[in-house]
Amino acid sequence: MTNTDDLSSPVFDSASQGAGAAKAASGAAVTAEALKARKRRRRKVALLVLLAAIIAYLIYRLLSGGDSLPGISSQLPHYETSIYGATQPLGVAVSPDGDRIYVTESGGSHLVRVYDRSGNEIDTLKPPGGASARLPVYVAVNPVTGDVFVSDRLGETVNLYDEDGRYRRRFTPRGPLGKGANPLGLAFDSDGKLYMTDVSGGRRSHRVLVFGNGEEPVRKIGSPGAFWFPNGLAVDSNGDVYVADSNDGRLAIIDPNGRLAGSIQRGVADGDLGLPRGVALHSDRLYVVDTTAHTVKVYGVSGDVRKVPSYIGSFGVEGIEDGAFEFPNGIAIDGDGRIYVTDRENNRVQIWTY
Amino acid sequence: MAQARLTLLGLACAASLFLGTAASRADNGPHVAGAGIVTDTCASCHRMHTAQAPKLLRESQNALCYTCHGSSATGANTDVEDGIGYSGEGRKGGKAGALRGGGFEYALIDSGAASGQQSEPPNPGGSVPVLAGTAAATSSHSVDFSEQTAWGNGPISETANYGKSIQLRCGSCHDPHGNGNYRTLRAIPQESGAGGGVTILDATKYVYTTENYWQVEDANAPGFIANISAWCATCHTRYLSSTSFTDSGDAVFTKRHRTDQASQGSANCIQCHVSHGSNANAEQTSSGGVHSLEGVPAASGSYLLRIDNRGVCQMCHK
Numbered sequence: 001m002t003n004t005d006d007l008s009s010p011v012f013d014s015a016s017q018g019a020g021a022a023k024a025a026s027g028a029a030v031t032a033e034a035l036k037a038r039k040r041r042r043r044k045v046a047l048l049v050l051l052a053a054i055i056a057y058l059i060y061r062l063l064s065g066g067d068s069l070p071g072i073s074s075q076l077p078h079y080e081t082s083i084y085g086a087t088q089p090l091g092v093a094v095s096p097d098g099d100r101i102y103v104t105e106s107g108g109s110h111l112v113r114v115y116d117r118s119g120n121e122i123d124t125l126k127p128p129g130g131a132s133a134r135l136p137v138y139v140a141v142n143p144v145t146g147d148v149f150v151s152d153r154l155g156e157t158v159n160l161y162d163e164d165g166r167y168r169r170r171f172t173p174r175g176p177l178g179k180g181a182n183p184l185g186l187a188f189d190s191d192g193k194l195y196m197t198d199v200s201g202g203r204r205s206h207r208v209l210v211f212g213n214g215e216e217p218v219r220k221i222g223s224p225g226a227f228w229f230p231n232g233l234a235v236d237s238n239g240d241v242y243v244a245d246s247n248d249g250r251l252a253i254i255d256p257n258g259r260l261a262g263s264i265q266r267g268v269a270d271g272d273l274g275l276p277r278g279v280a281l282h283s284d285r286l287y288v289v290d291t292t293a294h295t296v297k298v299y300g301v302s303g304d305v306r307k308v309p310s311y312i313g314s315f316g317v318e319g320i321e322d323g324a325f326e327f328p329n330g331i332a333i334d335g336d337g338r339i340y341v342t343d344r345e346n347n348r349v350q351i352w353t354y
Numbered sequence: 355m356a357q358a359r360l361t362l363l364g365l366a367c368a369a370s371l372f373l374g375t376a377a378s379r380a381d382n383g384p385h386v387a388g389a390g391i392v393t394d395t396c397a398s399c400h401r402m403h404t405a406q407a408p409k410l411l412r413e414s415q416n417a418l419c420y421t422c423h424g425s426s427a428t429g430a431n432t433d434v435e436d437g438i439g440y441s442g443e444g445r446k447g448g449k450a451g452a453l454r455g456g457g458f459e460y461a462l463i464d465s466g467a468a469s470g471q472q473s474e475p476p477n478p479g480g481s482v483p484v485l486a487g488t489a490a491a492t493s494s495h496s497v498d499f500s501e502q503t504a505w506g507n508g509p510i511s512e513t514a515n516y517g518k519s520i521q522l523r524c525g526s527c528h529d530p531h532g533n534g535n536y537r538t539l540r541a542i543p544q545e546s547g548a549g550g551g552v553t554i555l556d557a558t559k560y561v562y563t564t565e566n567y568w569q570v571e572d573a574n575a576p577g578f579i580a581n582i583s584a585w586c587a588t589c590h591t592r593y594l595s596s597t598s599f600t601d602s603g604d605a606v607f608t609k610r611h612r613t614d615q616a617s618q619g620s621a622n623c624i625q626c627h628v629s630h631g632s633n634a635n636a637e638q639t640s641s642g643g644v645h646s647l648e649g650v651p652a653a654s655g656s657y658l659l660r661i662d663n664r665g666v667c668q669m670c671h672k
Contacts, residue, residue, distance in 0.1 A: 090426060106425040132460075132487025135436070137426045153426045154438060154450055154487075182441060184428065199431075200441050229422075229429045247422070247429055268401075274412075275421065277428065291421055292399075292412060318406070318413075327421060329428075345417065 076298060076313045077339055077352040079323035083119040086111075089342040089349055091138035091278075091330040095146060095163065098334035102148055103342065103349055104136035112136050112150055114165060115349075125150065127159040127167055134159075138185050138232065138330065144192035151183040151196070158183050158196070173198075173209060175216035181209060185244070187279075189235040197230035197243065206230055208243060208254070221258045232279040232289070232330065240305045242286060244276040251276050251288050253305050261305035264288070271297065271311030278331035278341070285312070287331055289341060294318035294325040296341055296352075320346055399530070409525075416497055419524040425459075432562055434630055436488050437461035439563035451563030452484040454570070456628035456658070458497060460488035463567055465634035469662045482567035482660045485633075493655035494631030497522045506592035507547065510604045517590075520545045536575050539585060548588035554581045567660050568669075570625055571618040579624070580616040586623040587613075593623070626666040627658040635662045 083101070087108030094101050101115040102125070110132075112125035125148065127134060135154035142149065146163030149171060158171040173181040173196070182200035189195070194211040206229060207222035221241065222230075228247035235241050239256035249266025250273060266273050278289035286299040286309050295316045299309030316325045326345035333339050339352040401412045411418060422429030431440040437457025440450050452462035464483040496502055499521045507517040524530075526544045528537065534556055535541060541551025557575035571579045587594035592602065595610035602608055612621045619625065634656040659666055 088425060090428070130487055132485070132489060134487075135426050135438075137428060153428075153433075153440070154436075156441070156449055180441075231428055275429070292418065327417065 074312060075354060076315050077354050078315075080338075080351045080353045081119065082322065082343070082351065083115050083349040084347065085115075085121055086113045086342075086349065087347055088344050089113075089330070089347070090344060091136070091151075092332045092340045092342050092349055093139040093141045093148070094332045094334040094338075094340065095141050096143050096335075098336060098338070101332075101340060101349070102139045102141065102150075104139050104150060104330075106135060106137065106344070107347075110134050110136060112139060112148075112161075119351075123165045125159075125161050125165050125167070127152070127155070127170070140186035140188055140194075142188050142192050142194070143190060149186050149194065151186055153182075153184070156182045156200075158186070172215055173211075173217060174214075177217040177220050178209060178215065185230060185232045185279075187233045187235055187241075189239065190237060193235075195233055195235055195241060197227070197233055199229055203228050203247075208233065208241065219258070221254055226260075227252070231277045234279045234281045234286075236281055236301070236303070238303065238305070242279050242281065244279045244288065246275060246277055249273055249275060251279065251286075253309075255305050262308050264299070264309060271299070273297070277329045280331045280333050280339075282333040282337060282339075287333070287339065289328050289331050290314075291327050291329055294328060296328065296331065296339075315352060316341070316350075323350070323352075325350070414499075415523045415525050416499070419530075433457070435459045437463075437491075437631065437633075438488070451565065452567070453562055453630070454564045454567070454628070455630040456494075456632050457488070457491060458494045458631045459491055461491050461628070461631055461633040462488060463628070463633050463660060465632070465656075465660065465662045465665070468567075468660065469665045481569075484565055484567070489633035491631035491633050492635060493658050495522060495527075495629065495658070497524050497526070499523055504546070504589045506590040506607055508591055510592060510602055510607075512603065512605055514605045516606055518547070520589075536572075536578055543588055546589040548591070552581055552585040552588060554578055554585060567628065568625075569618070579618060579622065582624050583613050583616075583622040590623075621670075626660060628660060629658070632656050632658050632660065634659050634665075637663075 083103070086103045086105040088106045089103045090106045091104040092101065099117060100122070101117070103113045103115065105111055105113060113121055114123035114125065116122050133154065134152050136150050137153050138151045140149050141147070147168070148161040148163070148165070150159045150161070152159055160168045160171045162168055173179065173183070180200050181196070181198040183196050184199050185197035187195045196209045196211070198207050198209050204224040206227040207220050208227070208230060209217040210219045210221065212218045227243065227245045231244045231246040233241060233243045240261065241254040243252045243254060245252045251264040252260060253262040255261040264271065264273055273288065274290050275292040276288050277291045280287045281301070284301055286301045288297045288299070290297055295314040297314045298312045300312055301309050316323060316328065318324060318326065320326060325341070325343050328341050329344050330342040331339065337354055341350045341352065343350050399412060399418055400410045402410065405411055407414045420435060423432055424435045425433060427433035427438070427440055432453060433440070434453065435458055437453045437460055438450050439453045456463060462485045464485045468482040501519050501521060504517045504520045508515060527540060529535070529540050530538070532538050533540070536554035536556050539554060541553050542548050554575065555577045557572060559574040561572060561574055583594060592604055592607040593610065594613055595602070596612060596614045598609055598611050602610060613623055615621045636656040636659070661669065
């Protein structure tokens with residue numbers, strides 16, 4: 001390595017020192033120049049070595065999927081296993097303790113199937129009436145009470161169950177804002193406040209409804225035409241709402257004042273969306289299920305909704321093998337970071353972990 | 355300078371023409387209408403270089419269609435798999451209803467109750483009521499791209515010819531990009547081999563659901579009832595007939611029930627059949643497993659009929 005001792009060492013041998021004064025002066029100048037040139041070369045080499053080391057380190061981190069790089073993690077989850085048994089599953093949610101996984105099936109018996117962490121079916125939920133009169137779509141669990149909310153497309157209502165799976169009642173939006181709502185996506189904030197996407201009527205009436213303690217919404221999000229078949233949604237700790245504005249092909253980010261703070265748009269570039277359906281937030285990451293891309297896209301979020309989420313990567317490809325999706329739809333993440341994704345046409349729920 | 359201004363004016367006019375050609379709404383499909391075409395609209399269904407299906411589609415056609423129009427209808431108000439219509443532009447709110455065309459997997463036809471009304475005239479007293487919940491389809495125009503026979507396809511034939519084998523997809527009959535036709539029906543269905551098409555002008559209001567399957571006329575689309583039999587006959591060519599008294603000259607479809615009448619309650623295709631799928635039963639001795647055509651293996655199912663067994667006959671021929 002280059003150091004000061006090396007640079008002060010004699011460069012020429014003693015025989016060259018017997019020349020005349022002019023020659024000596026000239027020789028001294030040449031020696032100084034040579035020393036400078038050598039010094040520059042050594043600096044260049046050192047810089048190149050340092051650069052190569054940095055590049056090698058970056059490549060190693062990228063390939064190994066290791067811990068976070070300064071600023072942002074590039075790590076993506078890997079496929080772990082699948083839960084089978086639900087027919088054309090659409091929605092999924094996890095109880096606060098992570099021990100009950102709720103899965104809605106849009107085919108078959110139109111049940112909500114409940115699994116334990118090992119994938120064993122432990123219960124089924126259904127409202128009164130036959131299978132032909134219900135079509136469960138999305139499911140969410142109140143983090144405060146443990147109550148389970150299931151949107152029913154055919155019933156145009158939400159069916160409410162307690163934490164043990166007992167049917168309690170219909171949750172029917174009321175009042176000037178809620179009457180006639182056709183619930184689809186469901187999400188809770190950490191205080192147990194319910195957010196619901198409403199697809200009643202035509203496009204101009206699609207919106208997000210926010211509830212307090214009762215069945216009458218306390219406010220709505222979205223001016224006429226703002227959303228087009230909004231599906232899944234998620235709420236962060238600041239009260240920002242991430243909505244899969246599905247038919248518009250975008251992920252809309254709404255601040256607590258109901259204003260559009262940002263979005264991820266439809267397109268074909270990395271991180272662009274096609275048909276977003278399921279949405280989940282966990283830690284500093286946003287997950288969006290892109291149904292027609294057969295993948296889950298992962299973004300970094302900073303907590304400041306004015307900053308567009310940074311695309312990290314995606315997991316899952318189209319297919320029927322383990323880790324491949326055929327029209328994935330819903331997503332839920334438990335407290336340990338286990339990711340559940342409904343894989344509709346493969347009739348299973350996939351589990352991905354870090 | 356003046357020439358440059360003129361050029362700019364011309365370019366502005368040309369641009370305004372393009373901006374003004376946003377496609378119309380509703381039956382022309384959300385893929386090209388609604389909020390209008392934006393620069394990324396195409397990419398929702400197509401891929402230029404990495405398509406996985408014909409027509410540069412990113413997925414197989416039906417899987418794409420069912421993603422919005424399938425069970426639970428998470429992207430549309432029409433669930434053609436279950437035969438359910440949800441509240442939307444075409445309805446005045448309220449509860450989900452039965453799709454007029456039935457459904458490919460399930461339907462809401464209360465064919466049993468309809469069978470009990472055979473003593474009633476079909477119009478206006480008779481009705482094919484709607485079920486509260488879905489029942490499995492017993493017959494459908496399978497759109498799973500499986501081989502099936504387009505019964506009666508082709509011209510009159512002196513030798514037995516039942517029709518050619520075809521493979522149907524949603525896009526065989528519907529144009530996803532919209533074409534101004536009723537329900538985006540193709541004037542000439544794909545694989546029909548028809549020489550000319552049938553145009554049914556689009557409705558001004560859209561009524562997708564019914565409370566009575568027998569009421570087939572669409573008051574918002576007066577051309578529908580007048581032209582629908584001719585449209586069906588672009589594939590089922592030899593089923594179209596104006597009389598049952600004369601021989602057609604065809605070895606198979608020799609004498610045929612009249613199917614060309616153009617009014618509610620009269621003899622036309624849609625008066626007895628639904629287009630997507632029916633849940634009617636056809637299990638009685640003379641109807642179940644009946645040979646549809648001489649020499650052809652018995653087919654199970656209800657032949658897209660609106661009423662159990664052959665109740666559609668008795669609705670008129672009491």
